[in-house]
Amino acid sequence: RIMAQLAARGIRCEVVRAPLDKRFLVYILGRGVPPPNNNTLRWCTRQIKIDPMAEALEQRLGELDGKILMITGVRQGESAIRDDRIAMSCGKDGAECGQGWYQEVLPNAKGIRGRIATLAPLLHWRVCNVWDWLRIYAPMAEYGGWATAAIADAYGGDEATEINARTGCAGCPLASKDLALDTIVASPAWTYLAPLQGLKPLYRELRLPKNRLKKTGLEFRKDGSAASNPQRMGPLTFKARLMGLDRVIGIQNQVNEVARQIGRPEIDLLNAEEEARIRELIAAETWPQGWEGDEPTADTPMGTVFRDGSVQPLLV
Incomplete structure (x- = not known):
C-alpha cells in the first residue's frame, strides 16, 4: 500500500x-x-543488499547529472555494529550529525565515486519516537495519511518499544x-x-x-605459502x-x-x-x-x- x-x-x-x-x-x-555466520563467513549483507543497491545506484547516476541523496532509516542503538560505523564516520570533514547523518558513501564503488551522499534523519530518534510516528502521526491526513499503522502492528505495536524488535x-x-x-x-x-x-x-x-x-x-x-x-x-x-x-x-x-x-x-x-x-x-x-x-x-x-x-x- x-x-x-x-x-x-x-x-x-x-x-x-x-x-x-x-x-x-x-x-x-x-x-x-x-549459510552465513558472524565469525568467518558473513557474506550475505554485501551480496544480497549492498552490491545490488550499488549497481542500481550506478545505473541511476548514469541517467542524471550531479549528485544524488540516499535517505536511510539507520538509527543509533539499532545495532552495535552499525553504531560503530556511525561513530567512525560521523565526523567526516569536520561535519556533525545534527538532525541526521549526511556523508559521502560507497567511496570505492565503481561508477559512483563522489556522486552520492546519504542522509539518516532518524539517527537520533528513540524507539518510542519511531512507534509514535508509525502509529499516530504518519497515518494522519496532515502528515500524508501513510498506511504505516500495520507496520507498527507487525513489529509488535507498543510492546516493540520494550523488546526493540526490528x-x-x-x-x-x-x-x-x-x-x-x-x-x-x-x-x-x-x-x-x-x-x-x-x-x-x-x-x-x-x-x-x-x-x-x-x-x-x-x-x-598461489605464492606457495600454506593456507591458515x-x-x-x-x-x-x-x-x-x-x-x-x-x-x-x-x-x-x-x-x-x-x-x-x-x-x-x-x-x-x-x-x-x-x-x-x-x-x-x-x-x-x-x-x-x-x-x-x-x-x-x-x-x-x-x-x-x-x-x-x-x-x-x-x-x-
Whole structure:
C-alpha cells in the first residue's frame, strides 16, 4: 500500500534484488555455500543488499547529472555494529550529525565515486519516537495519511518499544534471536506465519559437519605459502541441499495454504525461477571454487593436520 501511495504521488519505486545466482537461497542450496555466520563467513549483507543497491545506484547516476541523496532509516542503538560505523564516520570533514547523518558513501564503488551522499534523519530518534510516528502521526491526513499503522502492528505495536524488535531477513542466521518474527507470530493476524520459525533451525542444521565437505590436508596459496586453516569445512553436500530445498518449500507451502484459506497475504521465499535454478545447479554438480566434490564429509574421522604440515594421527 505504501508503494502504491508513493506511486500516486509521482515517486518511482523499484525493488532491487541480487542477480539470480547470488540470491540467498540459490547461493546456499544451488551453489552449496553454507549459510552465513558472524565469525568467518558473513557474506550475505554485501551480496544480497549492498552490491545490488550499488549497481542500481550506478545505473541511476548514469541517467542524471550531479549528485544524488540516499535517505536511510539507520538509527543509533539499532545495532552495535552499525553504531560503530556511525561513530567512525560521523565526523567526516569536520561535519556533525545534527538532525541526521549526511556523508559521502560507497567511496570505492565503481561508477559512483563522489556522486552520492546519504542522509539518516532518524539517527537520533528513540524507539518510542519511531512507534509514535508509525502509529499516530504518519497515518494522519496532515502528515500524508501513510498506511504505516500495520507496520507498527507487525513489529509488535507498543510492546516493540520494550523488546526493540526490528525486521530483517526471516530466520536470519546471524541474529541470536529473531525477536521480530517471534513478535509477529504472537499477533492473531499473523499467527499463520509461524512455520517461518523453522528457517533458523534449518540454517543451523545445514552448517553441521555431517552436511558439509571437508579438506583432508594442507592447502597452498598461489605464492606457495600454506593456507591458515587446514582441513577447513566447506560446501553443503547435494543431499543436504536437497533436504534444505524440500524444507524451505514445505515451510512456504504451509504458510501459503493457510493464507489462502483465511484471505491473508502469501509469502515468497522461493519463486519458480529460483527453485528451477537451484535444481539446475545441483543437477550440474556445481561446487564453490576450490572444491571438487570428492572430499569427505566433515564428520569423517581423520588425523589432525597442522599448518606446519605435521600430523596428529587419529587415535582409535
